[in-house]
Amino acid sequence: LQNLVVREFEPADKQEVQQLFHDGMMEMVADTAFRGLRHHPESLLLYAAMTVLCFVITVCWWVIVLLPLILLYGRYFYSRRMIHRYLEQASSRDMGDIQGFYMKSNSRLWVAVLRGKVVGIVAAVGQQKPGGPVELRRMSVDRSCRRCGIGLALGRKVVEFAVAHKYRSVVLGTTSYTSPAHQLYRRLGFR
Incomplete structure (x- = not known):
């Protein structure tokens, strides 16, 4: 290079710097929501147990498909919310006045x-x-x-x-x- x-x-760089920082942080949503599961087998075990328990209680096959999707969406939503909160804090501190x-x-x-x-x-x-x-x-x-x-x-x-x-x-x-x-x-x- x-x-x-x-x-x-x-x-004059401020807007580009803030955008680059924002984009980089938003990439972490998928990392923390999905790839992070590899580092937390206890979460996978808990999700599997919840799925089995719901199936035993409801005896519905669609629960086996739907519940894991709902749990993954919940992880994604929560991760996204945490990253947005972090970005707001950074914007009100160092990244707002670089x-x-x-x-x-x-x-x-x-x-x-x-x-x-x-x-x-x-x-x-x-x-x-x-x-x-x-x-x-x-x-x-x-x-x-x-x-x-x-x-x-x-x-x-x-x-x-x-x-x-x-x-x-x-x-x-x-x-x-x-x-x-x-x-x-x-x-x-x-x-």
Whole structure:
């Protein structure tokens, strides 16, 4: 990606950054609602037990088909609601005032720009005093540009920021359902 530019956030980027963050978070609805079931066998067992119990009580075959679909829809609806609530909170805090929250001496937000379009974002939030950790936040790459090294370039910016500002370490949090993100973070040296 010779045309990729990773630079600091500018106020003109705000709408694209917010949209990219929103889209990235909305992708997590399916991850948490469906793919997350692999990580929670107790939920699968509970759903199976509920289906069998309803069948025993009602003796209706359509319950075996309908109840799992209702349960999956319920998981999807709940996940979507939680993600929307999280997006609202982020919009009222850091993502609503990117310039004021991130563009300070101990914090930064970078954008990855490809052919004039923002295709990736990442933020670093450090403590006021150097020596502590800096947090990698808001990593998101446009779905159509993944697996091209954009996430790696953004992650390296955070590490460079931490070194330049004498932070002791870089920390981050992510879900257990996003294995591509885990692979990226391992490539960046995270454990």
